[in-house]
Amino acid sequence: MTYAVMYLEINLFSGILFYVDADGRYQRGPLFLVQYLLSYAYVLVSCLHALSGALRKGHNGNRKMLFSLALFPIAPGAAGILQFLHPELPVACVTLSLASLFMYHMWLDQVVSLDPLTQLNNRKQLTYFYARWQAGAEALYLLLIDANHFKSINDTFGHIEGDKALVHIADALRFACAHSRNCLLARYGGDEFVFLDCNAENEEICRRIHGYLKRISADIPYDISVCIGMAEAKKNLPLQKVVEAADACLYEQKKSR
Secondary structure: OHHHHHHHHHHHHHOOOEEEOOOOOEEEOOOHHHHHHHHHHHHHHHHHHHHHHHHOOOOOOOHHHHHHHHHOOHHHHHHHHHHHHOOOOOOHHHHHHHHHHHHHHHHHHHHHHEOOOOOOEOHHHHHHHHHHHHOOOOOEEEEEEEEOOHHHHHHHHOHHHHHHHHHHHHHHHHHHOOOOOOEEEEEEEOOEEEEEEOOOOOHHHHHHHHHHHHHHHOOOOOOOOEEEEEEEEOOOOOHHHHHHHHHHHHHHHHHHO
8 A cells, every 4th residue: 555655646746647737637557557467467476375275284174266267357457457558448447346245245145045154054054955955856965074072172272272173073974975976064052063964875985085084193192083863854854953963863873882
């Protein structure tokens, strides 16, 4: 901001970037192109930074937003180039405003739809997904995932490590369903997670979750494991009833342990 003010002050007296001639018409200065190049260089660096973050491990939850940030300047940039070639077309500001509005709505949707810790969907999105499925014809299966001995992790290693354990479980779910097309992952509450999928072959999903957590546990001072209960959703059956059926299955696993 300081540099921008300085350039405008210099331009006010020298007209090196732009000026208004004696007839009151806007004219480009001798260094007008420099401001374009500097602006686009800044935007390009920001895009590359966002793209790097999206491709970096550990940013699974923010990946969609980071990709959106990386692609955000494309339309305003194209409009800026068009306006540079044809100054009579004031399209740059309009395009930038529309792109900013789109990003704002996307950010707002993330705020109200995602769990802030794990970056998985929250209950609101879970309910919405289930209601939308009710209007379709596909089968639907619900996996209820519950962390084992989560309280002991909090008590022994502290709540910060407990939060990290929940993030590891969320990453395990993302890894397990990486190839599932029509599914939803959500944090149901506390140390419980829900996985909704239209695929009946859920044994492989469970195996991948357990395998991922086993590998993670080798590098941290405590073991992370989960129990998984499954239930099939029926048409006109409330979501809460399906969760209760999966919870009953999960409880049987807990007892067997």
